[in-house]
Amino acid sequence: MLRAFLVRHYPTPLRHMPRRVHWHEIGDWYRCLSQQGWIAPAWPEAHGGMGLPAAKLIAWHEEFEAYGVARAPDQGILMVGPVLMRFGSAEQQQRFLPKILSGENIWCQGYSEPNAGSDLASLRAEALLEGEHFIVSGQKTWTTLAQDATHIFLLVRTDKAAKPQAGISFLLCDLNSPGISVRPIRDLAGHCEFCEVFFDKVRVPHANLVGQVNQGWTIAKALLGFERLHLGSPKQSQHALGHLKALGQQLDLMDDSAFRTRYAELALDVANLTALYTQYADYVKRGEPLPPSVSMLKIWATETYQRIGLAIVRNAGSLGALSGATATGDGQQHLLAALYNGSAAKIYGGSNEVQRNILARTVLELPS
Ligand SMILES: Cc1cc2nc3c(=O)[nH]c(=O)nc-3n(C[C@H](O)[C@H](O)[C@H](O)COP(=O)(O)OP(=O)(O)OC[C@H]3O[C@@H](n4cnc5c(N)ncnc54)[C@H](O)[C@@H]3O)c2cc1C
CATH class of the missing domain: 2.40.110.10 (Butyryl-CoA Dehydrogenase, subunit A, domain 2)
Incomplete structure (x- = not known):
């Protein structure tokens, strides 16, 4: 049902965007989901959400990612809403939650x-x-x-x-x-x-x-929750790997042993990432809290993504220096996008160095 809805309503030009989209581009889609009652899958039904259990919620996000649905400005849904439900007064909930759902407040x-x-x-x-x-x-x-x-x-x-x-x-x-x-x-x-x-x-x-x-x-810390799993999703890396393969085909690199070796290494990195993600997703599906070792998932997801981004740029030769949509053989690619996005992902949501500190302290129990 969701797949059919995406095909029917999601704007094709906004599939697999190489950057964050702005409200003027994605606002209509936000309102479309809102009217359908699907804008807040994780919120309880009492507050106008779908009340999806964890396993369905993960499937939901996976479908969106697989279809290349861009992230709308969603801090209201993902951050403020859950905070108000847990820490806000009834008056604050009534004043702010409906306008988040409708897209009136961003x-x-x-x-x-x-x-x-x-x-x-x-x-x-x-x-x-x-x-x-x-x-x-x-x-x-x-x-x-x-x-x-x-x-x-x-x-x-x-x-x-x-x-x-x-x-x-x-x-x-x-x-x-x-x-x-x-x-x-x-x-x-x-x-x-x-x-x-x-x-x-x-x-x-x-x-x-x-x-x-x-x-x-206390409230600031409570926001972390589900985001930590989301940041470890393999979808960006899987998608970038698809770009690397397409580039290999477009530039006739598939018979080049150096390219093939690097491609195989990265494909294995993505397979490892997918396996690791599945392991952590299972915690959420079982309704258990994520252990501190989930920091490893964020590190591996973002660094794999960046490594693939780098391989795309390196193998594109001089084209790799061009920003925007670039003609590559019989195709077209945003050659720098994965490298840029991967670099940013290493910083936000708690930088990878900070994640390594968490692993050192809480998982490996090294002295500080
Ligand atoms: C794309 C993007 C979007 C963002 N969006 C938002 C947003 O909407 N709202 C918001 O509030 N913030 C946002 N941020 C900010 C983000 O949370 C911070 O960039 C991040 O927390 C790192 O802080 P900083 O940039 O001040 O770097 P610093 O903390 O100054 O770190 C600089 C460098 O030192 C390293 N470092 C710092 N402390 C340690 C340590 N103890 N041990 C080892 N290494 C260390 C860091 O890893 C990093 O490499 C965004 C960042 C990015 C890149």
Whole structure:
């Protein structure tokens, strides 16, 4: 049923996009899923979701990935919604959840700052309580698709004297509030997928505080959950491997022993990744929490993806230096896309170095 729906309704030009898509491109599809009642497969039915159990949810995501469905700006569905269901008040749930489902509100994530990424607890954007409002000043950065968003959820410092983790609160903020400016950042690939967001004495109603003041760190950590498995999905690598093979055929490299050896090595890397992913997906299917060793999956998934990206660029010869859609023999490819996307994937969702630290500490029990 889902496959037929995708064929019927998903815009063909947006299949297997080599970059994140913007709201003006994907908004119609978002609303189409919303009208069908399928925009929030993981949300409970009581809140307007589909309430899919874990195994069906994984199958759902796999179908979307296999069809090459682009990721819409989905932080509302994946992040804010689940946070509000767990930590938000009934009033906040009523005010925000329906507008996430309908696509009326589009959310972005304001965690990282220029000096607080891996070490997120050192964040400095501050919120001072003044009557019924917090006054927020500071800067967020790498905020994915903030230029498309109507709202931002952010971590702010509400107690400078407390230990770093203990003085952080979680706020919801309308991006139209006076004092906010959003400046897109052009990335290596030439796209503007993330932004800097500046706050200059922005008034945020106290009613937009989620949970208790200074308890934001607990909420921030709770967001990780299912995303860790999602980041380890083999679909991107499988897709890139398909591109490498097509390139080999288009450029007559299939009889070249160096190409074939590299292709075989990478195909085995992808097979290993798929096997590892299946193992972790089984935890979720059984309803068990993911063990800390899932960090290995994120590392292997993103580094395999990047290795394939590099092989595409190397084997494309001088064409490998060209960005955008490039004619390759009788075909056409975005030759740099996998390399760029793989490089970014090694950083977001907790950099691979940080994942290695987790493995060292919690799995290998090495001294810190
Ligand atoms: C494509 C993309 C989208 C993003 N979207 C968002 C978003 O929507 N919202 C948001 O809030 N953030 C977002 N981020 C930011 C992302 O979460 C951070 O980039 C990431 O947490 C790393 O932080 P940093 O960039 O400050 O690097 P740093 O933390 O400064 O790290 C620099 C380097 O040092 C290494 N390093 C740091 N600490 C250690 C350590 N203890 N041990 C070993 N090595 C270490 C890192 O691995 C990295 O290689 C996005 C990033 C990217 C690339």
